[in-house]
Amino acid sequence: MNRRNFIRLSTTATGGLAIAMTVPGVAQAAVREESFVANVLCEIHADGSITFMLTKHEMGQGTGTGVPMIFCDELGGNWDTFKVVQALHDEKKYDRLQANTGGSSGVRLMWKPLREMAATTREVLIRSAAKHWGVAKTGLYTDNGFVMNPANNKKVSFGDLVSIAPTVETPALSEIKLKEHKDFRLIGTEVRNRLTPKIVRGEKYFALDLKLPNMVYASIERCPVYRGKVKSYDDTSARKVPGVIDVIKVPGIYEDADFIVRDGVAVIAGNTWAAMQGRKALAVEWEAGPNRNTSNASLEEKMQSLVEAPGEKVHDYYGNFGDVEKAISEADEVLTATYENPYHAHACMEPMNGVAEIKEGHIEVWSTMQNPNWASEQIAKYVNIPVEKQTIHILPAGGSFGRKFYPEHIVEVAWLSSKLDVPVKLTWTREDDIRCDYNSAFQHDNHRVALKDGQVTGWRTNVISTKSWSPEPWFPYIVPHKLGEKHIVDSPLSTGAWRSVGPHRAAFAMEGMMDEVAHKLGKDPLAFRLEMLDRQVELGADAEKHYSQPYSIDAIQKTKQVLNLVAEKSGWGKSMPRNSGQGIAVYRFAMSFCAHVVEVTFANGALRVDKVTAALYCGTAVNPHFVKGQVEGAIIWALTSALYGGMDFKNGAVQQSNFHDYKMLRMHETPEIDVHIVPSTDAALGVGEPGVPPLTPALMNAIFAATGKRIRKTPLDMAELL
Amino acid sequence: MISISVNGRNLQVEDDPQTPLLWVLRDSLDLTGTKYGCGIAQCGACTVLLDGVAVRSCSLPVGSLAGKNITTIEGLATEETLSKVQQAWVEEDVPQCGYCQSGQIMSATSLLTRNSNPSDAEIESAMSGNICRCGTYPRIKKAIKRASKA
Numbered sequence: 034m035n036r037r038n039f040i041r042l043s044t045t046a047t048g049g050l051a052i053a054m055t056v057p058g059v060a061q062a063a064v065r066e067e068s069f070v071a072n073v074l075c076e077i078h079a080d081g082s083i084t085f086m087l088t089k090h091e092m093g094q095g096t097g098t099g100v101p102m103i104f105c106d107e108l109g110g111n112w113d114t115f116k117v118v119q120a121l122h123d124e125k126k127y128d129r130l131q132a133n134t135g136g137s138s139g140v141r142l143m144w145k146p147l148r149e150m151a152a153t154t155r156e157v158l159i160r161s162a163a164k165h166w167g168v169a170k171t172g173l174y175t176d177n178g179f180v181m182n183p184a185n186n187k188k189v190s191f192g193d194l195v196s197i198a199p200t201v202e203t204p205a206l207s208e209i210k211l212k213e214h215k216d217f218r219l220i221g222t223e224v225r226n227r228l229t230p231k232i233v234r235g236e237k238y239f240a241l242d243l244k245l246p247n248m249v250y251a252s253i254e255r256c257p258v259y260r261g262k263v264k265s266y267d268d269t270s271a272r273k274v275p276g277v278i279d280v281i282k283v284p285g286i287y288e289d290a291d292f293i294v295r296d297g298v299a300v301i302a303g304n305t306w307a308a309m310q311g312r313k314a315l316a317v318e319w320e321a322g323p324n325r326n327t328s329n330a331s332l333e334e335k336m337q338s339l340v341e342a343p344g345e346k347v348h349d350y351y352g353n354f355g356d357v358e359k360a361i362s363e364a365d366e367v368l369t370a371t372y373e374n375p376y377h378a379h380a381c382m383e384p385m386n387g388v389a390e391i392k393e394g395h396i397e398v399w400s401t402m403q404n405p406n407w408a409s410e411q412i413a414k415y416v417n418i419p420v421e422k423q424t425i426h427i428l429p430a431g432g433s434f435g436r437k438f439y440p441e442h443i444v445e446v447a448w449l450s451s452k453l454d455v456p457v458k459l460t461w462t463r464e465d466d467i468r469c470d471y472n473s474a475f476q477h478d479n480h481r482v483a484l485k486d487g488q489v490t491g492w493r494t495n496v497i498s499t500k501s502w503s504p505e506p507w508f509p510y511i512v513p514h515k516l517g518e519k520h521i522v523d524s525p526l527s528t529g530a531w532r533s534v535g536p537h538r539a540a541f542a543m544e545g546m547m548d549e550v551a552h553k554l555g556k557d558p559l560a561f562r563l564e565m566l567d568r569q570v571e572l573g574a575d576a577e578k579h580y581s582q583p584y585s586i587d588a589i590q591k592t593k594q595v596l597n598l599v600a601e602k603s604g605w606g607k608s609m610p611r612n613s614g615q616g617i618a619v620y621r622f623a624m625s626f627c628a629h630v631v632e633v634t635f636a637n638g639a640l641r642v643d644k645v646t647a648a649l650y651c652g653t654a655v656n657p658h659f660v661k662g663q664v665e666g667a668i669i670w671a672l673t674s675a676l677y678g679g680m681d682f683k684n685g686a687v688q689q690s691n692f693h694d695y696k697m698l699r700m701h702e703t704p705e706i707d708v709h710i711v712p713s714t715d716a717a718l719g720v721g722e723p724g725v726p727p728l729t730p731a732l733m734n735a736i737f738a739a740t741g742k743r744i745r746k747t748p749l750d751m752a753e754l755l
Numbered sequence: 756m757i758s759i760s761v762n763g764r765n766l767q768v769e770d771d772p773q774t775p776l777l778w779v780l781r782d783s784l785d786l787t788g789t790k791y792g793c794g795i796a797q798c799g800a801c802t803v804l805l806d807g808v809a810v811r812s813c814s815l816p817v818g819s820l821a822g823k824n825i826t827t828i829e830g831l832a833t834e835e836t837l838s839k840v841q842q843a844w845v846e847e848d849v850p851q852c853g854y855c856q857s858g859q860i861m862s863a864t865s866l867l868t869r870n871s872n873p874s875d876a877e878i879e880s881a882m883s884g885n886i887c888r889c890g891t892y893p894r895i896k897k898a899i900k901r902a903s904k905a
Contacts, residue, residue, distance in 0.1 A: 093852025093889045225848045232853035233841040233860060235788020235828030242787035250782070275771060304770075305791075306778035382792055382800060382854040382888045431790070431854025432888045463793040662851060662894070669890030692797035692886060700892040701879035 069195035071154040073126055074147075075104065081178050081192030082114040088127045089143070090134035090403050091119070091228070092430035092437070093666075094721040095659035098227050099140050100147065102655055103717070106219040107151035107212055108158075109175025110191070117227060122405035122425035133404040135438055135530060137623050137719025140655055144717045152209040160201040161194040177218075214653070214714040223658035228429070240399045240428040241386045245456040248388070251449050252308035252460060253283055254315050255297035255469050258685035259527050260287050261322040262296040270314040271300055276307025280315070281452055283445065286415060292407070293527055294415075294441045295469055299449055305460050324685035327525035329375070335522060336477040336497045340371055344495055344518035347505035350584075354575035355514030357483070360491025364483035368553055371479045372542035373746040375679035376472035376499075376526050378687075380695060383431020384466045385442035389449070390456035395422045398447055401430035401437045408440035416447045434670070435530030439471050467695050468687045471529030472680060474500035478542030482550055483514070489550060489565065490514060496539070499524035506539035507621050509588040510547070510565035511580055513572050525685055532670055533725035536622050544618035544730035545745065548737065558617050558734065559600050566593055588626075592619055594711050595628040595648040602709050603630035603646035612636045613643070614738025618730035622723035626650040629668070629724075629731040632704075635739050635754055642672060642704040642732065647724060649708065652715035660720045661708040667724025668706055673698040675729040679748045759820050761786065762830030772818025777801045779817045780827060788828035788857045792886070799885030802858035802865075803827050809865035811884075828857035831864065840864045843902035851889035859885050863899050872903050 069077045076084045085104060091097035101117045104110075120127065130146065155175050162180035163170035166187065174181050179188040231238060256262060268280035278301045285296030300311035346353055361367055387400030396418045402408045405427055409420050430437050446459040461469075476498040483491035491514035498504035501521045508515070531537075551561035566589050572580065579585060596619050599605070609615060612635050619628035632644040645668050654660045677696035681688040689695040733744045742754055756767050761784065770779050775794075780786045780803070789812055792800030796811035803812045804826035831838040837845065840863050850856045859882070866873060866881040873881065878899050887895065 093850075095851070225845075226850060228853060229845055229848050229850050232850045232856050233828075233837065233844045234832055235786075235857045237787055238853065241791070242781075244782075244785055244787075304774075304778060304782040306770075306774050306782070309794075380888060382790070382798070382852070382886065384791070430852060432852045434888075460791070463795075463798075658848060662891070665893055666851060666890030669892065670888075691795055692793050693795065697798075697886045697888065698890075699884075699886060700882045700896065703890075703892045706893055 067195045069198040071157065071198070072150050074130065074150065075154060077191050077195055077198070079192045079195050081111070081190040082116060083110055083191070084116050084118055086120040087117050088120045088131040089139045090401070090427055090430065090433070092134070092401070092403070092433035094139070094663060095226065095656065096134065096139040097429070098224060099655045099659060100143050102219045102224055103140070103144060103147045104151045106217050107148045108155050109177065111178030112219055112224065114178065119427055122409055122427060124406050124409070131405065133406065133438065135403045135435065136534070137625070137722045139719070140717045141623065141719045148211050149206060149209065152211050153204060153206070156204045156209050157198055157201060158191055158194055161197040162189050164201060165189060165194060165197055220653060220655050221657070224656050225658070238429060239383055239431055240388055240401055241383060241460065243388045243399050243458065245388065245390060248456040248458055249278055249301050249303065249453065250305045250308045250458050250460065251299050251301050251446070252305070252312045252462065253297045253299045253445060253465070254312050254317055255295035255465060256285070256319050257468055257687070258319065258321040258324050259293070259525060260324055261685070262320045263298060264318040264320040266298050266318065267316040268298070270316070271311040274307060274311040274314050276303040277311040278302055280311070281449065283448065286444070290524070291529070292411065292439065292441065294444050301449070301453065301457065309462060321685055324525040327685045328683045329681060332475055332525060333373070336475070339497045339520045339522070340477060340479045340495060342520065344520040347517035347519050351505045351517045352508060352515050352579045353517055354579055355491070355573050357491045357493045357514045357516040360483040360514040361481060361493065364485050364490060366484045368482045368484065368549060369480070370546060370549060370745055371477055372545055374474070374476040374538040374541060375747060376475050376528070376682070377531060377674045377678040378467050378470040378472055378680060378695060379434050379436035379531060380466065380697065381430070381432035381434060381436050384463060385437070385461040386459055387442050387446040388456060388458045389446045391418070391450045394418070395424070396447060396450065397424040397426070398443060399426040399428055400443050400446070401428055401433065402440055402443060403433055403435070403438040404440065408443045411440055411444045412447045415444050416451050434532040435534070436471065438530050463692070464690045467689055467691060471527045473531035474498050474504070474528045474538065475524070476504060476538045478506070478539060480542060480546040482546065484550070484553070487554055488570070494518070496520070497522060498538070500528045500535070502535050504535050504539060506543035507536065508543065509585070509592045510562070511568040511570065513570055513576055515576070526680065526682060526687065532667070533622055533722040536620060536726040537671065537729065540618065540620040540726035541729040541733070541747065544620065544727060545733055548616070548730070548734040549743065557606065559596060559605050562596060562619065563593065588621060591626040591650050592621070595619055595626045595650050598709055598711055599628040599630050599646055599648035602648065602707065605630055610634070612739055614735045614740070616731045616733065616735030616738055618727040618734060620726035622726055623719050624652070625718045625720065625723040627664070627723040627727055629727045631728070631731040631735040633732065633735040633739050635736070638755060640736070640751065640754065644705040644707065645728070647706070647708045648711065649720065649723060650711040650713065651720045651723065652713050652718040654710045655717050657710060660710055663720045664708045664724040665706050667722065668728055669698055669703060671725045671728035672732065675732050675747050676749050757817055757821060759817065759825060760823065761825045762827060768817060770817055773816050776803070776812040776815045776817050776820060776825070780812060786827050786829050790854055790857055792855065792858070798855070799858040799862060800855050802861040802885065804861060804865055807865065807868055809862045828860060831860070838864065839905040840867060840902045843898040843905060847894050847898040847901060849891050849894040849898050851891055855885060855887045859887065859895055863895070863902065866899070867903055873899070
């Protein structure tokens with residue numbers, strides 16, 4: 034990590050990408066004679082500028098600004114001359130510093146290692162300055178690209194220390210001290226997106242914008258049914274379409290449910306449009322395969338049959354203790370409800386795409402990917418090009434939300450390039466994107482709540498899902514008897530990570546049920562939640578043990594913080610006009626906590642979402658401008674799926690195809706959004722996903738408050754309100 | 756050969772006249788700021804100006820454009836100076852992923868050309884054809900208001 038080299042005549046030692054993301058408005062550093070490579074991420078140039086390698090994937094979540102801010106601040110660098118360059122995929126070189134980008138983990142997992150690396154470099158620079166001046170290092174500090182000596186008001190630029198730095202001893206981790214929160218200069222400020230000036234000019238930025246000499250263009254007709262295959266095809270007409278160069282059968286990969294490539298037929302042409310026209314002229318007969326008779330109805334029926342069936346116990350983190358059956362049998366009343374989540378597509382604005390070229394057995398790939406190690410591994414496996422003969426450029430994503438975690442677009446284009454002697458660009462159509470997604474899982478959550486003497490005595494959850502990733506609800510509330518079970522069923526559509534993964538499904542049911550119980554007991558939904566977090570009830574030894582775990586105590590405390598903040602900022606409980614209502618919900622994602630209050634009006638047969646107030650706990654908010662933007666985006670994302678989401682599938686094939694029948698929320702439907710961050714000096718946490726899970730339950734709870742109608746299924750069926 | 760005018764330059768293109776302007780811009784002219792999002796005029800990512808008015812280039816055959824003036828995102832700024840809409844976008848720091856923003860900026864430019872001081876409802880109406888999956892609508896609206904006051 035602290036490898037140091039003294040490099041002459043080098044500004045490219047860090048292997049920058051052709052589409053370098055530099056600080057706008059600052060000229061590219063001229064080639065200088067000397068630089069100091071402080072570690073695998075940071076190179077300090079003689080002119081004082083710094084090149085920082087961004088190992089994570091920028092997909093709109095702001096990691097390309099937030100992660101460098103952490104390093105620059107801890108170092109005491111100058112942000113104006115801090116150049117950020119997207120790193121190539123390199124598992125050996127970057128290891129855990131690159132890994133994958135997902136689960137709102139970028140800032141959370143980089144916070145400590147980046148600060149340690151930067152603080153080490155800072156100490157090296159301070160020691161270098163001490164040597165340069167011939168003084169003791171005591172009292173020296175860094176600020177804005179300089180080492181400062183307060184004793185004599187002298188300062189020296191980092192750039193003037195690059196030749197001395199390799200000659201001083203690198204401190205051990207035990208010798209460095211991280212900055213105190215009060216000393217941050219960038220962290221906590223509203224630094225602007227480094228990429229905005231490029232974006233507003235429409236400059237080249239995405240893999241889809243790349244053009245290589247002699248490049249050809251590909252479009253693939255894929256089997257519309259997951260796990261289906263091409264039976265036969267006739268390409269006679271396709272080959273006659275002007276511009277079409279070739280037609281190639283693409284072999285499907287179905288060995289692993291988590292990574293598939295659909296069987297299909299590729300049309301290669303001189304431009305994208307000709308490739309798409311050629312595709313339309315193909316005659317393909319499909320062998321639909323094992324999912325040929327599946328539909329929403331068949332899957333719903335299967336899930337309904339399991340709602341009462343004992344399942345596999347969920348892990349202990351959820352909390353399984355006491356005797357739920359006894360609590361249920363002794364209850365005055367048992368409330369039971371099942372909440373239903375459909376499949377959702379990601380519908381990223383940038384469809385899946387990539388460019389690949391193979392020269393003398395070496396492949397070069399340009400694409401968008403959350404998991405470059407996985408892409409590399411799959412290229413080695415299916416295109417038969419070993420990792421050491423791959424150059425993988427990670428380009429920014431035009432939205433990803435979990436979709437580009439799955440590298441099938443990369444394997445497709447890499448495989449096609451192995452069949453062609455020129456570079457090839459693959460573009461998915463919007464129809465491909467909607468029909469061949471890795472959807473958010475289809476899931477039914479059944480809750481049974483035992484009530485006795487006006488108290489919750491037992492809580493049993495049964496989750497039936499098409500995905501095994503953490504379908505169970507997170508649950509901070511104090512209950513004496515609790516049991517969680519799950520059933521994982523085969524998925525007729527490919528299923529994967531979707532902004533907030535499992536929690537958005539479980540949250541809808543869990544926080545909807547909390548609202549149901551509150552109303553049943555005649556209690557205010559906020560007061561009821563706070564009461565359930567602060568209960569003095571008799572607990573058995575195993576329940577006592579669960580609630581005394583640090584994560585339980587922490588969850589209770591953070592849940593209260595965001596609930597209280599959102600209540601205060603939204604004016605919870607204020608008098609609402611007729612036909613209007615407020616709904617509240619709270620949930621945790623990774624280590625962050627978010628609560629929403631949604632306000633709706635239902636009048637003249639139409640529902641209007643008037644306002645969403647949000648409160649987020651995310652530890653230190655590295656950049657509040659981005660944090661608020663992510664929560665706004667998460668709210669709009671979740672509102673879209675709650676109102677308009679859901680795949681309709683029949684005979685195994687998704688029936689929607691584009692934005693006319695798979696609707697997205699638009700500006701005129703967007704509520705007023707007011708985001709508040711819990712002030713904190715704790716370690717920074719993720720912010721891209723935590724705003725999603727509590728939105729749907731808060732919305733449905735608001736609809737209940739306004740209309741008295743309890744909605745337990747998404748997308749919202751307006752007929753239920755009429 | 757079709758003669759078209761893009762960003763003030765007269766160009767000859769060899770594409771089939773039925774080819775949508777979007778693909779001529781992106782693949783033939785290498786003007787890739789204009790984005791493909793849906794191909795059926797539903798998302799607005801491909802928005803350009805045709806004689807100053809916002810249109811969806813994915814659904815406009817290039818053969819129908821002889822004699823028209825096309826402006827793309829690349830044609831709004833000079834080397835030194837951003838347009839007032841682009842400048843407002845920078846000041847509000849609107850983009851997240853950035854993919855839809857060319858289209859958003861072109862729609863906003865068209866709106867402000869014909870209505871220099873739009874109301875909230877007029878902004879929402881003019882921008883309802885542009886989808887942003889990151890959810891930057893609140894900041895887009897702020898930027899349009901800022902540009903209208905510039």
